[in-house]
Amino acid sequence: MDPILDVQNLSIRYGGAPKPAVRDVSFTLGHERLGIVGESGSGKSTVGRAIMRLLDTATITADRMQFEDVDLLAATEAQMLKIRGKRMSMILQDPKFSLNPIQRCGHQISEAYRTHMKCSKAEAKARAIEMLEQVHIRDPERVYDLYPHEVSGGMGQRVMIAMMLLTSPDLVIADEPTSALDVTVRLQVLQILDGLVRDKGIGLIMISHDLNLVRAFCDRVLIMYAGRLVETLDAKDLDNARHPYTRGLLAAQPRIGGSRAPLPVLEREASWVNPQEAV
Numbered sequence: 001m002d003p004i005l006d007v008q009n010l011s012i013r014y015g016g017a018p019k020p021a022v023r024d025v026s027f028t029l030g031h032e033r034l035g036i037v038g039e040s041g042s043g044k045s046t047v048g049r050a051i052m053r054l055l056d057t058a059t060i061t062a063d064r065m066q067f068e069d070v071d072l073l074a075a076t077e078a079q080m081l082k083i084r085g086k087r088m089s090m091i092l093q094d095p096k097f098s099l100n101p102i103q104r105c106g107h108q109i110s111e112a113y114r115t116h117m118k119c120s121k122a123e124a125k126a127r128a129i130e131m132l133e134q135v136h137i138r139d140p141e142r143v144y145d146l147y148p149h150e151v152s153g154g155m156g157q158r159v160m161i162a163m164m165l166l167t168s169p170d171l172v173i174a175d176e177p178t179s180a181l182d183v184t185v186r187l188q189v190l191q192i193l194d195g196l197v198r199d200k201g202i203g204l205i206m207i208s209h210d211l212n213l214v215r216a217f218c219d220r221v222l223i224m225y226a227g228r229l230v231e232t233l234d235a236k237d238l239d240n241a242r243h244p245y246t247r248g249l250l251a252a253q254p255r256i257g258g259s260r261a262p263l264p265v266l267e268r269e270a271s272w273v274n275p276q277e278a279v
């Protein structure tokens with residue numbers, strides 16, 4: 001089966017930046033859960049935003065960046081407006097910054113839906129309420145009429161997810177979707193995303209710096225370091241990672257019942273950034 005997304009040699013340089021934020025990143029995404037892990041600043045969100053074509057100030061080069069039948073390198077902004085939020089969606093970390101504070105939650109969902117789907121307001125509302133139910137919001141009719149500041153962080157995140165999923169996208173990029181949530185809500189959100197991959201066959205990119213979460217939740221994992229992809233692994237093989245950066249990350253994870261000696265500090269080497277200089 002053709003991949004949902006095919007990215008070959010993607011490099012991204014922000015305007016005015018001395019070096020590219022992302023260099024020569026290649027991967028494909030099928031109907032699976034693909035994790036992107038790496039420390040802060042390694043370029044994970046930049047890759048996600050480039051796929052959504054949300055980087056106005058950056059220069060993007062790639063040999064190929066294909067989403068289904070869409071060439072993302074050549075698509076016009078008018079084409080992207082039809083695709084973004086409909087066939088591909090991005091879930092961000094913090095609902096506080098993603099929801100409009102002066103519009104009721106439910107209205108935002110139905111407006112987003114009506115941007116892409118021709119239907120009456122009443123129909124959009126019914127679909128939005130149905131979707132709120134699907135993301136386990138208990139009293140969806142009431143929540144529909146609440147403003148974002150009247151819902152909890154976890155509820156706000158599920159409102160966001162409902163909005164992003166209502167159009168049944170084929171590709172969902174979740175950028176740290178659960179780091180602002182407490183553990184129980186986090187599990188619920190992961191279950192919702194998991195259900196989408198299983199039942200609707202979407203492709204999910206899960207950006208995170210939480211190795212344990214990615215190990216448990218994803219099928220495959222890309223490890224990024226300083227803008228490069230240093231390793232691609234099946235999630236189940238994460239413990240057998242070969243790259244010294246990945247090994248260092250794993251060694252720095254605390255374990256319940258593990259040794260109480262201080263955790264090792266990751267020793268970085270210049271060759272990880274410039275593989276040509278290795279050896």
Ligand SMILES: Nc1ncnc2c1ncn2[C@@H]1O[C@H](COP(=O)(O)OP(=O)(O)OP(=O)(O)O)[C@@H](O)[C@H]1O
Pocket residue numbers: 014015017021038039040041042043044045046047057209
């Ligand atoms: N809008 C921007 N303009 C200029 N540079 C940027 C911009 N956004 C990110 N960068 C730079 O690009 C690099 C990659 O940032 P990015 O946000 O992709 O990292 P990340 O892996 O998502 O980190 P985090 O885990 O903290 O979210 C960083 O060096 C960052 O400073």
Ligand SMILES: [Mg+2]
Pocket residue numbers: 044045046175
């Ligand atoms: Mg980020």
